[in-house]
Amino acid sequence: MLVGVVLLAILLFVALFAPLIAPYDPIKVNILDQLQAPSLDHLLGTDDLGRDVFSRVLWGSRVSLSVGVISVSIGFLVGVSVGLLAGYLGGTFDLLAMRVIDALLAFPALVLAIAITASLGPQIQNAMIAIGIVAIPGYARLTRGQVLSVRSRDFIVAARTVGVPPLRIVLRHIFPNIANPLVVQATLATAFAILAEAALSFLGLGPQPPFPSWGQDISYSQRYLANMKWWMSAGPGIAIFIAVFTFNFLGDALRDALDPRLRRSG
């Protein structure tokens, strides 16, 4: 857990202070320095426009982390709300809501994200919306399942019996008792969101050039693969791996820490 927290702190620090840490302007073109291999002047080399790859990686962290956090927030808010209502109210609302959730689940997630982003326009905020929508079914199903297991417990029955309003029961009594797995899900979903944003950027549907984005820079480096300019993709590739690994690691650690049934090793 400590390792995960430390890695997360480093990531957040880099994202927040990228403008101060980055040694060069990430979008400034300098043809004289193009396609330089890693050196002391340019730690991860330069691309074909002479832009410092290391600086672009640092600035790119802002895009990835903001998309990760905001899209997960969108998915969490909508998905948990739907799951809470469906699980508590049951009946027709549950039936209809779950059919819509099933439809979202049946959609190939990447195709849905691509379609939404392409329709709304290839911009960072649309990528956030698209990935957030794709994340909704996971939260909705998990929340609904948790609510179903909790709602017949004595303390909930007692609250209903004494006339506590349904909304208060859901927010004050049910939600706090099902929050742990949702926190784990949110952490793991952030890892997925960062990967998804990188994939969308790779396909040209994320932040547009010249602004730095990890996936876009990897896509751009493809044309120089045959010329062995490996450093153009190494920086953003490793950055994506570290960011996703951090949230996956943290999610696994949180799962072990918060769920006593999973504390047995393996």
Next chain:
Amino acid sequence: MTTYILRRLLLMIPVALLVTVGIFVIIRIAPGDPVLTYAGEDKDPATIATVRAELGLDQPLPIQYAAWLSRAVQGDLGRSFQTHQRVLEAISERLPVTLELGLAAILISVSVALVVGTLSAIKRNSALDLLTTSVTLAGVSFPNFYLGLLLILLFAYVVPGHLLPPGGWTPFSTDPADNLRRLILPAITVATASLAVNLRQVRSSLLDVFGQDYVRTARAKGLRERAVVVRHALKNALIPVVTIIGIQVGAIIEGAIITETIFFIPGIGRLAVQAIPSQDYPIVQGVVLISALSFMLSTLAVDILYAFLDPRISFSAAEA
């Protein structure tokens, strides 16, 4: 069982309808005019209006959807705006390519996961187990499109002899050897993420089973460890693994999308990626429908298989 299957098939219909409505609306939100793609931008306005009417794109959206749906249930998914090819034909040409890639990836993933996961569970907390756990986490964290590029760099350019081609596709019927050479790198790329998931599940399931009384009894009876693992533990541990693999089979199209783009493979994933930005509505709707149906059918098959494999599960419990 028949009632259960029929009920699940009936429930698929409203879900499939919702999926088609969703993609129908989403792709039509995009700016731009697909009629220009179909008719060619140098045509005069009168011709474009005629083409728009021919394609039914001058009608209100609900009418357009009803028309598409009535043709779709008869097996007519329309024609591509770009190539004018029948959508069903375009999908039929490309589906075998995607299936070959997806199934090869699943084969690699399952084979490695079974062997390594079993060894990892048997030698728990050993160096191998630690390495396996680390590799599992790394595998799900590594961006598969970057892995694909790394593999291309390594095997097509770095390793002397240019062992494997950087992309492209030869049908198996044309040249089996070249087909397999071109399949290796993309299959490994697709397999990596699912390998990590399957490996973790095999290990976790085996560890659960090793703690069961019947395994303890088998060991107490003096059975060799190999017999305990193979004859008793593995069979029961694989039940949840089979269900995960079943879902992965249903999600083959989705898993292949980016890999087909990187390696220039003419599969369904690449077809969808090219069709979406160019607003080729019929292709996008057709691919999404086929993909959604295959996912739903595979989850149904998995639920039925699960009930068969585990006699403790009844169909009413599987339904829950």
